[in-house]
Structure formats: C-alpha cells, structure tokens
Amino acid sequence: MITHFAAPYPGNEIPRAQRVAELCYLDAVQDDVLDRIVALAAENFGAPISLISILEEQQQWFLAKVGIAVSSTPRDISFCGHTILVDEFLEVPNALLDPRFRHNVLVTGEPEIRYYAGVPLRTADGLALGSLCIIDKQPRDPLSARQRATLHQLGELVVYRLHELRTTSFIDRPTGLMNRVRLEDDIHRHLSAGEEPLLIAVDFLSPLFLNDIVKALGYSFPQHLVKEIGRRVSALIGQDCVLYRIGLTRFAFIKPFGECLSTLFSKLSVGFAMAVVHDGIPIRTQMGMGALQLDKANLNERDWVRLAVSAADNARDLGIGWSMYQGELDVAQQRAFRLLSSLSSALEDREQLNLVFQPRINFETGTCCAVEALLRWTHPTLGPIGPAEFVPLAEKTELIRLLSLWVVEAAIRQAKQWRENGHHFKVAINVSPSDLEGPAFTDKLVEFLERFQLEGSALEIEFTEGALIKNLAEVRLQLKRLRALGIDISIDDFGTGYSNWTYLKELPATSVKLDRSLIKDIQNQEKDRRLVTTLIDLAQRLGYKVVAEGIENQANFNTVKSWGCSEGQGFFIAPPLTGQELMQWLAQDGAVQRFALDEDIEDL
16 A cells, blocks of 8 residues: 655755765764754744754655654655755645645654645755755644745755864865765764775875974975875775875775775876975875775774774885785784883883893903893783883884983992992993984983982993984084093994994994894804904904803803903893892802803814
8 A cells, every 4th residue: 555655866866865975974973053953943933843854865864853753764755855856945734635745654643744844955066965844743824935035044054054064074174085084984884884895094104204204394394295195096096986084194995895906006006106296395105005894793893994004004014015904913003002002101100110130241350340231111911021022112202212211210220229339340221322312311311320429430321323323413422421421332233233434433432242143153154253353353443342242152152252352241141130130140159260261262
C-alpha cells in the first residue's frame, strides 16, 4: 500500500550532495546561532515545531530543531525533500487534504503534521542543502507575503552561518583548503558508511629544514610557500579529490582502496621535481608519503591521521619515498614520544637519573687517573633506559641542555666528595655540541664550581669533533674559557669525525680519545692498525695526550699501550660503576699491579 509520494531527486543531486558534504556535518557540535534561528522562527510564526533539515542520500537530519524529539527521518518521507525542488517556498496549509502527504506516516503518526512551510537552503550557485521549515499540528491559513519574506531571510541567515562555520571550523585560512578537523570528520563519515578507503599523508619539508627556513627567512616565508605546494598538490591529485592541510607542510587526501600508491608517488615526485619558488627563492622539497587503509572495525579506536603521518615520516627518514603504515614503527615512535614526555619529569625526580663512572688508567703507573661520568635513567614503569636511546632524542629538543646541566652538577658534587676523601682522579663529563654554541653552559659550570668550592682541575670536558662544524669560533671561545679554569679538554670519538687538523691544532685541547670502533679490530685489520698508529703519531706531534677507549681484551690493552697511548679505558679495565662500586674497585688488592707496565709485553 502506498502511504506517501516520495519526492524525486533533483537533476543536480550529485553536486548538491557534494556541497552538503562540504558544508554540513552530522557530528558537528551544537551551534547556538542555528539554535536561536529555529527558536526565533518558532516564536515569530507561533509554530510548535521549527527545523533546519539537511538532506543526504537516504535521510534527512536536523541540524537544529525546536519541538521535536527525533534527530532524523528517512528522506523519502520528508516534506523537505519536496522543498528543495522549488525555487523559493513550499507551503502545505492542510496535509490531510494534500494528496502528496495525506498518507505520509509523519501525518498519520507522530508528529502529526498538518501544516508545513519551508524555504530551501540554497547556496550562491543554486544548490539546495535542505530547508528551514515551520510545522504545526493544526491546519493554517497561507502565510502573507511579508511572512514568506521573513522565513526566506531566516533561511539566508542559516546558509550564511553554515558558510561561517565551515570557514572558522573546517577551513585552513592560509591556503583555503580543508583542515585536519574536517579530515577527521570525513574519515568518520566514510567509516560510518562502511567504506574503507586509503588515507594518504604527504609531508614536503623535514622539520629541521623547515626550522632553518624560518630562522633564515622568517615565519611568513613558509606560509607563502605552502600555498604554492597546496596548489600544486591539488592539481596533481585531481579535482574530485579533496585536499586537506594537516600541518605546516603536511597534506592529506583520501583515495579509493586499490589506488596504485607507487604510481601516485611517482606522479607527485615528477610534479615536485622542480623547486617551489617564493620571492625568487627556490626551495627543494623533501617529500615523504604514507598511507593506510581505514578499517571500519576500529571506527573510534585509532588516530588515523597520526598513523598516516607516522608512515610518511618513516618513509622520508628511511629514504624510501613512500610506505604503508607499519605498526612496529609506530610503536617505536610512540615510545620515543613517551620517553621525551617523561624525561622532563625525570629531571625533577632525584630517584630516576643517576651517574655511573667508568675508570680510566694511566698506562705508566697503572693507577686510575680519571673516571668518565655516564648518565643512566631508570624509568618508573619502563625500567632502565639506555643513553643510546634517550640522549639522541633529547638532542633534538632543548632537554639536552637541561640534561647536560644535571650531569655537570651531579658530577661536580661527587667530585667534591671524592676530593674530600682523598681521591684526586679527574671526573670527565661529556658535553653535547649544543652546549658549546653559547656562553650559558660555561656560565652554569662556573657557578657550580663556585657553589661546591671545587677547582676546575678536578674536571675534564669531553666533546665530539662534530661540535666544531656549526660554529667553530664560538666553540673555540667556550673551550678557552673552560681551559682557563684549569679544566682539561678532550676530543672524544677521535678519528671518526672530521679530523680537520687545521682547526684541531688551534683548540685548547689537552687530549684526544681514540674511538672504540678504531680499537676493536686492530688485531685482525691491517688498515685499522695503520690508521690508529698514524692518529697516535699525529696527535702526539700536536702535543695531545692520547687515550684509547673501548679496550675489551688483553691483546688490545697490550697493543695500544705499546703504541704510545698514555691512558686507556674499557670493559677489560672496568665497566661503568656506581660511586660505591668504584670505591670498592679502587680498594682491590693488586689493582695497581694488574695494569702496571709489564716489561715483558711483546713489542708489537
């Protein structure tokens, strides 16, 4: 039995539906302005029900409402489906007398519509999104011309507000593209509809390079640059694909499952083969593309955008261009973020961070001449975290400066205690390259020495050659300040960096430490033997004391000792020890004799 006459779809249904998707959001937060419009309509016309109805393919849903409990109805029974077919106004004075509606379930049942008047919510290009309507449960006389004009004006306010909401909530102002919030809404819409397309994220500049651009050219430069990037990406992915800006140089879009990602990446690569230019300055992009398939089984359980961005970052970091999302790599990134987040609190918690000390011996006397202070971190839930994991993470942030200062203060405090107890070996402290880029680190070190009343000669600073590359003049200045305090200066990991003798000879260094990677194979690799002996000879000619680190066995101990190294360090001598363990190690009977010069060592 036919109970109603369903309104036909308009001829422009496809672009109309696209415009609804752009402007209207089923999951949008309740808007006070729209609520006030329907309340004003109900009050002005004395109607018990007023609605802003949005028509999607199969349903109408109410963006704002007064006087009705339900939030949606099927489209085929909606009065508003008929309203979008008219130019200006649809009025039904008595639904029981109208053959289109008298058998409609909205008339024969709740809300028992008798009177209906609605205006289409039409955009500037003529596409009707839905309607603003008033409804009564009693028949009414037709509205006057003035009343129709009022309802029409309220409808225009609704359309204006929808555009305003789109601009303020879902549009990225610098580019005019959809933003991340809108992307997340659209992802939810696809999943709710049972669709599982590909989400693709593309990043065009690495954070480090972007930071350099900002420092050199100002923040406005990348803002202009990104407009050109967005324009180029939009042209490459096609007009039927919505582009979203989700970061400063990050973009995303959605493609059907089955899209050939290698072909897509090639297309983007070709499109960005030429530099992006702004103000006559060409910028080469560093593109990374990541993709993952949306999964309706995990509708509300995953941060889809973050996962796609993670895949894009991994692709660029690994130099492979593009990659699908890989869970294990994302777990590693989440762990890294968790560690960085926890590290700042660890600096305030005296129970988490501590120092251990690895002894260094003088080959001539066999005595401990120095200990290297090494930072250790015990996370309250993750347990021990190795410095090889957390220090590189900290070096990417300002936390490395705070870590360095923590180590300096703790090392000076411990050195002072040992000196008071009669131990006069030096304490060596590793310094990050960033610590030498300005005077702040040196200033704090001086402050700590004065506070604990410790002479600078009790300390040694170790830094890597790589620290010299960025700002040689400033590094030289800070090292001279430290040396003037009586602090020994050691070039760490020597032989693996740049080893530019021109500037090394100008530094106030007192020693060099041969990197462990050079020492480990000297028994088997002739090239390593030649390199190490050459480095020792050149360093000694420049007046440096030579320290061999990474000594793991008796043979290497004997070898570097016979080649003229002054001091040695490594697990064969002693592993990193707590302060108490170090005291026990020093107190062992025969410790000095064990490492004293053996006249019978074979001449190597």
